[in-house]
Amino acid sequence: MPSFPARIVVEDLRKSYRVATRPPGSRAGLAAWLPSRRPWRTIAALRGVTFTIEPGTITGLIGPNGAGKSTVIKILSGILRPESGRVTVGGLVPWAQRLRHVGRIGVVFGQRSQLWWDLPVDDGFALLRDIYRVPPPLYRTRRTRLVETLRLADFLDQPVRQLSLGQRMRAELAAALLHAPPLLILDEPTIGLDAPSKLAIRAFIRDLNRQDGTTILLTTHDMHDIEALAERVIVIGDGRVLADSPFETLRATTLSGRRLIASFDGPPPTLALPEGVTRLPATGQTLALDFDPARIAAPDLIGLLTQAGGSAAPSPLADVTITRPSIEDVISRFYEHHAPGP
Ligand SMILES: Nc1ncnc2c1ncn2[C@@H]1O[C@H](COP(=O)(O)OP(=O)(O)OP(=O)(O)O)[C@@H](O)[C@H]1O
16 A cells, blocks of 8 residues: 555646747858857647646546646646746645655656666666665565566566567556555557556556555546546646546537438438527538437437428438547547637
């Protein structure tokens, strides 16, 4: 069990990046190499982010590309220092008390390795044991358990660079957990993995949370990760928190809609859409509509399709399917709805 509660408190977090801009043209390009001549611009990555995460929970941090998720993760991991705002993780300020802090967290970046590329996996583990000063009895127990649950035995003696992506991800998880941290931060833990590997990683994360009470914070673009794991979802967009709710609330409020796909034997009709119905881009002889069944019943909507067409005879309706939107659809519409202003 974790030895201290990994409560995360983030208040009004702000962070900007200063980037050099390069005006077009080779002469301007050369001048841009001189620091004094270089034009700079500022990117506001976080514009006041606030949330609290309770120990023992699994929280998903989601948002479109460039929203600020990795910046939050890097600040929570102690890699980056914000411009302003307050952050404590289990009472420690990550960037100010970094050494103590990193001994209490595990971090896995799906796109980067914390293991040594040319070293066998097990040698990397031993190095991490020394770096984190893990007491030998704890190390032995943890290593044995992680090797077993993450099925590492077959490739412990192989250099990391020879591993498949799925094997490397499992080794990375073990590496992040050797020192038994009460908080595990995962940045895109299933990126690029095949379906069975994704399932295995999700099952491992869930068990870790249930059995050890480890607090989990993960970013992902894979909504199946969120559906399988996150009891709570924080949506970040344009450096701000757009939504923060239990996953079930997000599901109930946004997944109640239905999608109707109708195909016609000819051009689809032009419709005056009733309230609660939105037309989606569709091609050829197909019409796609999202509708709220509380406002218009499916048979009534189908009735409209068969009668529509103005003065011309409507194309005959060939087929109709009604589906629930996937969590991906819901989230991408949510992002569109909250798109940053100019
Ligand atoms: N080192 C950096 N230097 C300059 N700008 C940066 C840097 N890191 C991030 N940014 C900018 O800050 C903003 C937030 O980036 P961040 O990587 O936090 O987003 P993200 O939500 O993790 O995106 P993604 O889903 O694409 O990984 C973006 O506009 C990005 O271009």
